[in-house]
Amino acid sequence: MIRDVDEQIRVLSRGCEHIYSEDELRKRIERAIETGQPMRAKLGMDPTAPDLTLGHTVVLGKLRDFQDMGHKAVLIIGDYTARIGDPTGKSKTRPVLSEADVDANAKTYLDQAGKVIDLSPEKLEIRRNSEWLAPMTFADVIRLAGQTTVARMMERDTFANRQAAGVEIHLHELFYPMMQAHDSVCINADVELGGNDQTFNNLLGREFQRNASQRPQIVVIMPLLVGIDGHEKMSKSLGNYIAVTDAPSDMFGKTMSIPDTLMRNYFELLTRMPDGEIGSLVDGGSTHPRDAKVALAKAVVARFYDAATADSAAEEFARIHRAGQGGLPDDIPELPVSSKVGAIELTRQAGFAASNGEARRLIAEKGVRLNGEPLLDANAEIVVHSGDILQRGKRRFVKLITPE
Numbered sequence: 001m002i003r004d005v006d007e008q009i010r011v012l013s014r015g016c017e018h019i020y021s022e023d024e025l026r027k028r029i030e031r032a033i034e035t036g037q038p039m040r041a042k043l044g045m046d047p048t049a050p051d052l053t054l055g056h057t058v059v060l061g062k063l064r065d066f067q068d069m070g071h072k073a074v075l076i077i078g079d080y081t082a083r084i085g086d087p088t089g090k091s092k093t094r095p096v097l098s099e100a101d102v103d104a105n106a107k108t109y110l111d112q113a114g115k116v117i118d119l120s121p122e123k124l125e126i127r128r129n130s131e132w133l134a135p136m137t138f139a140d141v142i143r144l145a146g147q148t149t150v151a152r153m154m155e156r157d158t159f160a161n162r163q164a165a166g167v168e169i170h171l172h173e174l175f176y177p178m179m180q181a182h183d184s185v186c187i188n189a190d191v192e193l194g195g196n197d198q199t200f201n202n203l204l205g206r207e208f209q210r211n212a213s214q215r216p217q218i219v220v221i222m223p224l225l226v227g228i229d230g231h232e233k234m235s236k237s238l239g240n241y242i243a244v245t246d247a248p249s250d251m252f253g254k255t256m257s258i259p260d261t262l263m264r265n266y267f268e269l270l271t272r273m274p275d276g277e278i279g280s281l282v283d284g285g286s287t288h289p290r291d292a293k294v295a296l297a298k299a300v301v302a303r304f305y306d307a308a309t310a311d312s313a314a315e316e317f318a319r320i321h322r323a324g325q326g327g328l329p330d331d332i333p334e335l336p337v338s339s340k341v342g343a344i345e346l347t348r349q350a351g352f353a354a355s356n357g358e359a360r361r362l363i364a365e366k367g368v369r370l371n372g373e374p375l376l377d378a379n380a381e382i383v384v385h386s387g388d389i390l391q392r393g394k395r396r397f398v399k400l401i402t403p404e
Contacts, residue, residue: 001070046078047105055234239380
């Protein structure tokens with residue numbers, strides 16, 4: 001275990017949005033060093049989909065920080081809570097997943113999470129919350145519900161917003177935060193990690209632990225990673241994501257497509273570069289934005305693959321980009337477009353397709369390229385910069401011009 005308390009605080013607080021509270025965290029670290037008993041840092045993940053995006057790895061990366069400081073990571077596979085689905089950020093009731101769906105998704109999670117966290121048994125404890133939630137009797141559920149109030153639940157912005165809008169809130173949704181809080185009691189968590197959409201649930205865990213005469217967990221809240229569109233939370237449903245399982249060339253190319261304004265956010269949340277190095281890279285006076293983005297893309301690929309693979313992806317990107325622009329005709333037409341436009345609409349505006357169906361088919365066949373990289377998702381919204389080159393085949397090109 002790292003015995004320097006200040007060093008632990010520096011590493012564990014880097015990139016965090018909020019810690020409830022840092023003073024408690026310091027005292028818990030000091031106690032762990034004195035007793036030789038590492039903290040138990042909990043992260044719950046509901047297997048509601050089979051794949052993880054880089055957005056998921058932000059919190060996983062913080063869990064790895066706790067492991068590297070000598071503490072025990074406890075990964076809760078929410079196979080029981082996933083059947084309800086966390087209502088966080090949802091404007092309507094989520095569909096209930098079947099047990100088969102949950103099990104199938106859970107099988108892929110550990111392989112992908114292993115790209116970030118240390119899976120060795122001495123550093124990671126893996127639990128499924130069906131261990132303690134499935135055997136509960138109805139009387140147990142009543143006692144669980146008796147630990148909080150409806151008024152407390154309605155403090156959660158998701159529920160309050162839906163009530164104000166006249167949208168139904170089903171009773172089972174109110175149980176989700178209680179189930180997550182009960183997880184913390186059952187594994188006696190010292191720390192719980194989560195994105196900023198999990199703050200309510202994690203703080204409720206502190207209350208339930210007090211009720212169980214446990215020391216309340218420290219809550220470490222991480223910011224949400226913005227998607228490559230530069231606007232919304234990274235999400236597969238929005239098509240603005242980079243997947244953990246993406247091929248190195250795709251991961252590199254997608255990272256190169258992010259707006260310059262996101263670079264610091266990505267450096268801090270997806271890499272372990274020192275703060276001083278990040279500051280130099282995102283300073284336009286010290287480093288050209290394109291060079292900084294190449295450094296970022298290489299760091300991201302290296303994290304999920306290795307340095308040699310990152311170098312190869314960078315070389316491939318440069319080769320494709322040169323090939324895509326080196327043979328351009330002198331009279332390439334210019335196309336005024338919005339700075340953010342759907343992939344299908346962009347393909348049609350360029351005259352590459354006469355219908356949405358044709359545009360969708362072209363994109364599915366990787367027949368449309370932006371700056372040498374194929375468009376991969378027909379439903380995605382594309383962030384466009386003036387001077388970008390859209391290409392169909394070897395002879396059809398347009399130069400995209402966006403408003404100043």
